Amino acid sequence: MKDLFTEIWESVRRNKLRTCLTGFAVSWGIFMLIVLLGAGNGLMNSFMQGRGSFATNSVSVGGGWTSKPYDGLKAGRRIRLDDTDVALTGSDTFADHVDKVSATVGTNATVSYGRKYFSGYIDGQYPAAQEMSKIEMRYGRFLNDKDIRDSRKVVVMPESTAERLLDNGQGAESLLGKYVKVGSLAFRVVGISKSDRMRNDNNLYAPFTTVKTVYGKGQEVGSISFTTKGLDTEAANDAFEKQYKAAINLHHRAAPDDERAVWVWNRAHQNVQMNQGRKILSTALWIIGLFTLLGGIVGVSNIMLITVKERTHEFGIRKAIGASPWDITKLIISESISITAFFGYIGMFLGMLTCMLLDKTLGQSTMSVMDEQIAMLVNPGVGLDVAIEATLVLIIAGTLAGFFPARKAASVRPIEALRAE
Amino acid sequence: MLIELKDVNKTYNNGQPLHVLKGINLGIDSGEFVSIMGASGSGKSTLLNIIGILDNYDTGEYYIDGRLIKNLTEKQAADYRNRMIGFIFQSFNLISFKTAVENVELPLFYQGVSRHKRHEMAMQFLDRLGLADWAGHYPNEMSGGQKQRVAIARALITQPKIILADEPTGALDSKTSEEVMQLLGQLNKEDGVTIIVVTHESGVANCTDKIVHIKDGIIGNIEDNREHRASVFGTSTIMK
Numbered sequence: 001m002k003d004l005f006t007e008i009w010e011s012v013r014r015n016k017l018r019t020c021l022t023g024f025a026v027s028w029g030i031f032m033l034i035v036l037l038g039a040g041n042g043l044m045n046s047f048m049q050g051r052g053s054f055a056t057n058s059v060s061v062g063g064g065w066t067s068k069p070y071d072g073l074k075a076g077r078r079i080r081l082d083d084t085d086v087a088l089t090g091s092d093t094f095a096d097h098v099d100k101v102s103a104t105v106g107t108n109a110t111v112s113y114g115r116k117y118f119s120g121y122i123d124g125q126y127p128a129a130q131e132m133s134k135i136e137m138r139y140g141r142f143l144n145d146k147d148i149r150d151s152r153k154v155v156v157m158p159e160s161t162a163e164r165l166l167d168n169g170q171g172a173e174s175l176l177g178k179y180v181k182v183g184s185l186a187f188r189v190v191g192i193s194k195s196d197r198m199r200n201d202n203n204l205y206a207p208f209t210t211v212k213t214v215y216g217k218g219q220e221v222g223s224i225s226f227t228t229k230g231l232d233t234e235a236a237n238d239a240f241e242k243q244y245k246a247a248i249n250l251h252h253r254a255a256p257d258d259e260r261a262v263w264v265w266n267r268a269h270q271n272v273q274m275n276q277g278r279k280i281l282s283t284a285l286w287i288i289g290l291f292t293l294l295g296g297i298v299g300v301s302n303i304m305l306i307t308v309k310e311r312t313h314e315f316g317i318r319k320a321i322g323a324s325p326w327d328i329t330k331l332i333i334s335e336s337i338s339i340t341a342f343f344g345y346i347g348m349f350l351g352m353l354t355c356m357l358l359d360k361t362l363g364q365s366t367m368s369v370m371d372e373q374i375a376m377l378v379n380p381g382v383g384l385d386v387a388i389e390a391t392l393v394l395i396i397a398g399t400l401a402g403f404f405p406a407r408k409a410a411s412v413r414p415i416e417a418l419r420a421e
Numbered sequence: 422m423l424i425e426l427k428d429v430n431k432t433y434n435n436g437q438p439l440h441v442l443k444g445i446n447l448g449i450d451s452g453e454f455v456s457i458m459g460a461s462g463s464g465k466s467t468l469l470n471i472i473g474i475l476d477n478y479d480t481g482e483y484y485i486d487g488r489l490i491k492n493l494t495e496k497q498a499a500d501y502r503n504r505m506i507g508f509i510f511q512s513f514n515l516i517s518f519k520t521a522v523e524n525v526e527l528p529l530f531y532q533g534v535s536r537h538k539r540h541e542m543a544m545q546f547l548d549r550l551g552l553a554d555w556a557g558h559y560p561n562e563m564s565g566g567q568k569q570r571v572a573i574a575r576a577l578i579t580q581p582k583i584i585l586a587d588e589p590t591g592a593l594d595s596k597t598s599e600e601v602m603q604l605l606g607q608l609n610k611e612d613g614v615t616i617i618v619v620t621h622e623s624g625v626a627n628c629t630d631k632i633v634h635i636k637d638g639i640i641g642n643i644e645d646n647r648e649h650r651a652s653v654f655g656t657s658t659i660m661k
Contacts, residue, residue, distance in 0.1 A: 314516055
């Protein structure tokens, strides 16, 4: 091995400038590949962060109108979800795919604090809603199991909503522990959540049981949410939805295949599309990067051809004293791989450095979208997987670049090679 | 017989076919010191290339040590050249970017001998040829005679049965030529190496024990020259 590297070094040393110029093209190719993929990742991360308001495996269910006559009932009937649907969702029938179940029930009410008031919506929720809807807490806590069990009159509101109840300049946290009036009843504020422009900020969260008893909703449920598990493919998601809808429909005496009796919003579909988009983007960037690299590879191949031409006589000598064709091939291909890998790694290193620089500059700057600050790039850069893939690409590229020149060198008959000058 | 050629024919097909060797029959015993003499274009170099497995032949048979050398793969040919034959060329054919000792080591490298062992052996052979002090020098720092001695060391290092020398004195002055021929004679006598020299100089041929005359691709007379009286210019000198 050491002998091989000595030989390569001897050859490269004689043509420093030529090797460096060729190597630059390879460095450039890998540099572009890394920067493109890094920036692409940053863009996707930023996009994901922007839309990340819901857990990707969450499903929401709501009542709709029947579209088919069934069981003696005509179409166009309103379906309202009720407690039985919640129990059915959490039952053993769907235990394989349903993880946490949460239901909401809500009502409009005027919310007031001192002189200030607004018309809001009281959203009766379960503690599980925090994870499903990715509600981030600013101050205090979210609803807990004790709130549900005791039907406590507590409320959690977004920061921006809290500010509407306060005088200018007062921090939202000052509302924590205070009582606000919801309709005619006083609710204690136990938590302030982070505002999210993707959601209606007139919403206040209160325990499901409280809203249900206080506002006399009886068996009725506004919507059901649950998280899924073990649904990895789109087909699995589709099959599950069909089965789930049929069960809920039957309970309401609607046709099992009625698509509109209940609406099901499965975020897994969005997620699948998102992943597909991500894949397409990264494939496109790989292709652009590889084509840039191709220029470098052709350069290396070209230089190796010239090297082979220049060294024909030397290879003749080597063959005369006992070098087999494979010995010669090995020499050329390993020289080609060494050049490609060496300059490739320089490019990779510079590319990663540039990604870090992007993170420090563009990564810190934000743009305002719908009142929300969104970073243009979030964590641009590539992972170890890309570094390994790029290494493989370099080795394959180096082999390809050296292959044809090497075959040419190995195929020259020793007697002809010795005659060459 | 170490080397045996039976009715070997060789035609070059570059445009007009050129029948270079027209049925060569030649036998050389182990330990002989032979020269092949002929004018340029007589086919002597082609014959040497065939003997050295650098070139192939069209028809006939060629045996080394009873082994038929025909239709070999490049790999086999390389292996035979490496283990059985040592080459000495007119233009030395040393690798310019390797030092003397690295050049001498090279055949052992292709045999897979370890770095340390082959360096040691190369130094031994250089020492024997009086070049130990020049081991670290590059070919362009040496005189023609020194370069040829490095080439001889390289040919000897695998301890081959046959040494093939193609105009070994062609690029040397008369004094150095004489030294090189004496060296070859000494190697033949002391080590019993079979040496075949191709030359067009009668003085060089006169240093060998047997002279094979080749003309127009046919072997003419084979002269017994153990008395070394063949040179028209006298017995003790190589005239240039």
